[in-house]
Amino acid sequence: MSERAYRVDTTPRLAQWRIETLSSCTYRKSDPFKIGLWNWYLAVEKNKQLYVKLYPEVSSLTREQPPIASFVIKIVSPASPNRKTLIHPGISDKQLKNSDDFVWATDTLLSGRLIIDVEFLDLKIAPPSGGEPASIWTSYQIEKQSTTTVLNSLSWMLAEGIHTDITINAADGSIGAHRAVLATRSPVFRSMFSHNLREKELSTVNISDMSFDACQAFLNYIYGNFKQDEFLNHRIALLQAADKYDMSDLKEACHESLTEDIDTKNVLERLQVAHLHHLPKLKRSCMRYLVNFGKIYEICEDFNAFLLGADRELIAEIFQEVLGAWKGF
Template identity: 80%
Template structure:
């Protein structure tokens, strides 16, 4: 069988697979074809019935944003002049993840050559942030393009100092910023600029407990210019700033990141950080690492020194965890 036997011809919303006559028992799977954001496959199998399946190719995109499809699928005979057609009743807003999500079993089928014709009426995805599914053809790409353009513009406002109206003074340098952006992202900044405080009068905010580099990373995050390397370098300082200025999404991002690489060298620092900034999952993970996995014995001297200066409430929690582990 030549390669063209597996090729599916496509238009923007249409796919057609032309198939020669099938034997009484046969199976055929098409080459992948592109419709919308995904690669797709069709399969056709003949035993007692003819069975047609349509599904997206397995990929990270399919797992994270499976298509929610509406389509009309037909079988069209091309062996006779009158082109007999069998039409599926139609599929509306069906999520397709794998090869068992859409199966069409046809009882009364014709012989000879035929076409599997799929017309996609709509393809939707659930936005990464959640909410109602939206069409990739109506608004999805426009929204993505608009959001990307806004982020680029915000980044340029900061990096090029376009019409800045506030100065952020770190402990070793200053950065121009914009009151409106800061106030939008932080209720603390909003309060500063809304009342007759010195920050409003002087058009300056002193953040003397942050280095210039950490402060730059903080502003980059606020302006949507996220850089992974600087985030990892400054995440403890960023956590402090996020807590101080009530930037909740940044605080949660730092929390998630600190959970990912706990080890014997940093677990005591992470435990103190979790207690200081009220991060329950980080605290629980550190205590589990120390107690349940027995790492407390590997850093015995450091742990004893830690207890000399730790908060009493934290010490109590540690010993409760140790006692609970002994009971089990």
């Protein structure tokens, strides 16, 4: 069978699968096709009944934001008299996650060439924060474009120093910023600028415990100008700033990221950071890496030096973990 037999032709809202022949006791699945944000599949099965399935490809996007679909689906027999067409009554606002969510069974067994025709009337997704589902073809795209434009504008304001009204003094340099933006993102900054504190009077904020590069990364995050390499290079400094300026979203982002690339070179530093900043997931991950996977024996000298300066409470936790692991053998 040719590759063409599995291809689905599409427009932005219409999908058509042309099947030349479909014999009895046959199952066929199309190639993936893109409609909206998702890849989709059509499948047909001919046995005692004719079954048609429509479902999105399994992916992280489908799991996190499954499509809520409204569509009209038809089975057309072009070679039959009067171009016989079966039309499903219609699907409205149905959430589709897997191949069992939409199955159309019909007793009419059409023969010869078939066309499976799907016209998507709407595709919606539910906002991650909750609320009513929104169409990806109207409000979703407008909102996405608007958000992108705003973030680009904020990034440009910071990069070009447009109408800055506060100076951030890092350990080795200064950066102009905007009180309103900082106050919106951090309750600590908001308090500084709302009361008659030194920062309000002098229009400066001293962050002497951050390097210029780390401070730039901190401000880029605040202004929505996320840069992956910059973030990865300054995660610990960003974590400290997140704690200091009460930015829970940044703290959680650093927490999650620091758990993802633990190795023998950084595990002791990360363990100390986890203890100081009360990061339970990172602490558990470091303990497990050191004890359960036996990496503590590969860095004996570094570990002994670490114990000389570590907090007693943390040392006690480590040895409890070691004792627990020994009991497990």
